[in-house]
Amino acid sequence: MAITVVGSVAFDSIETPAGRRERCLGGAATYFSLAASFFTDVRVIAVVGEDFGAAEQAVFDKRGIDTRGIERAQGKSFFWEGSYLENLNEAKTHNTELNVFGAFQPKIPDAYRDSEFLFLANIDPVLQRRVREAMPQVKLVAGDTMNYWIKDHRPALLEVLRGLDILLINDTETKMLAGNNNLVKAARAVLDLGPRMLVVKHGEYGATAFYGHSKDTISAKTFRAPALPLEEVVDPTGAGDSFAGGFFGYLASQKELTPGAFRRAMFYGSVMGSFAVERFGTERTQGLTREEIDQRFEQFRELTHLD
Amino acid sequence: MAITVVGSVAFDSIETPAGRRERCLGGAATYFSLAASFFTDVRVIAVVGEDFGAAEQAVFDKRGIDTRGIERAQGKSFFWEGSYLENLNEAKTHNTELNVFGAFQPKIPDAYRDSEFLFLANIDPVLQRRVREAMPQVKLVAGDTMNYWIKDHRPALLEVLRGLDILLINDTETKMLAGNNNLVKAARAVLDLGPRMLVVKHGEYGATAFYGHSKDTISAKTFRAPALPLEEVVDPTGAGDSFAGGFFGYLASQKELTPGAFRRAMFYGSVMGSFAVERFGTERTQGLTREEIDQRFEQFRELTHLD
Secondary structure, rough: OOOOOOOOEEEEEEEEOOEEEEEEEEEEHHEEEEEEEEOOOOEEEEEEEEOOHHHHHHHHHOOOEEEEEEOOOOOOEEEEEEEOOOOOOOEEEEEOOOHHHHOOOOOOOOOHHHOOOOEEEOOOOHHHHHHHHHOOOOEEEOOOOOHHHHHHHHHHHHHHHHHOOEEEHHHHHHHHHHHHOHHHHHHOOOOOOOOEEEEEOOOOHHEEEEEOOOOOOOOOOOOEEOOOOOOOOOOOOOOOHHHHHHHHHHOOOOOOHHHHHHHHHHHHHHHHHHHHHOOOOOOOHHHHHHHHHHHHHHHHHHHHOOO | OOOOEEOOOOOEEEEEOOEEEEEEEHHHHHHHHHHHOOOOOOEEEEEEOOOOOOOHEEEEEEEEEEEEEEEEEOOEEEEEEEEEEOOOOOOOEEEEOOOHEEEEEEOOOOOHHHEEEEOOOOOOHHHHHHHHHHOOOEEEEEOOHHHHHHHHHHHHHHHHHOOEEEEEEEEEHHHHHOOOOOHHHHHHHHOOOOOOOOEEHHHHHEEEEOOOOOOOOOOEEEEEEEEOOOOOOOOOOOHHHHHHHHHHHHHHOOOOOOHHHHHHHHHHHHHHHHHHHOOOOOOHOOOOHHHHHHHOOOOOOHHHHOO
């Protein structure tokens, strides 16, 4: 089943202990759609500027991603500059230029309207909600957000959460959203806000899915996928969006959303996140094959398999 | 097979967001031996003062732990006071009184000499080495250490590492010992120092075992056990020592040390760590049953089981 994703397509200048790259192709919708494209059809809604050229377009085309929903506007694309020099787990932002993204009004091509899966990447919750409402036919809606929206745009965000099936955020965002420092209690509080499933991304330690409500300390309704201990993390940018793309892309490829499908989706999320960080920007992901992905899936299975 | 453990038996005054306890029974050898006692025979080498009374002795006796190697000295037992008010993952030490532990000279009872497993809990590496050399017959030796010994007693520690089969330390200690901030590279460097296996404890995110040497980024010789997302962490004190006790205790209970036995041992380590933090001090562990332990083991399996 096809996924429509709305979010940023951007240029990033990134410095990490492994080096520096100027103006890589980036943005949450880019990372998400590249990762998801190995599993299912993906359609992107975004806005770019005149600096988005043939080379950038080719990255999407090569993966068969539908970009008819990427609007070309006058001006420059969203630009982010950041570094991970002291801590590979947390970006330090040096510069953010919204550019054409500042006036982004998502337009949904008619050809996207039969999408059964919708992913609301990390953008203004007002826009997330508008896209959600414009696509009432979708079967499963997942989304992401960040500390900025949690802190300063809470009412709009809460409206989005009420319409979400799955929320994918990290530990800090979960605790901030719930106002509780215990992850399990915070997860339960977030589930009370609307999502039927919360996937908490732990960076180098994997991710945990919480679903359903339970008073038990140890709920069977928890699933944890590991991350792969990686010898070289070249660039963490896009790891979370790549996780989301692998997770949601795999789900969209399944005939039935069984508990087993969600578990495997968590592993495929971790797999796509682990590839993303091995090179700068989208370099690693854009050149992958499904065979490499499934090989790594087996390595993840082996990493935690008991028997 | 019996385990001999050498380490501290102490009193701890602990403050956490859940409350405060004065002078709980504590110490690495205490937590380790209680956890291991559910799997195999355990023999302790330590020193205590006159404040170690019938109530404390009963905690060991109830679990059938051999305490003939716990020397009674004049003076007070080792005492530690700490809090976890800002961060449940890291203790803030307010006071440490070595007391009788300052002059500790481990004495090995003859009845311990047929032990086939030896655990060197976190004490002065000079003492760890002395015990190791006095028990040449043991089949498997594991040990722990901490930042203090890594920083200021490196030569003595390196001698201990050369005689270890398994080292169990946390992320920070691994990176500090190796002088490398990448966990996989640091783990390889630590394996070059002697241990055949390194178990890195990640606190609330579980633990990873590294073993063998491999140039592959993704080595099949890595195994990751999850931690259980816990709704209530009352007191993190002793979680790492309880992990070690569950891990090593389970190994000692096995006829053959197969790869599967090591994997299950990692899970039993996580299980014992998860119980330890549910109440203050040793309260939770001392009252456990093997049935409860195996139930939780199954919950851990369910938490990460793919198929």
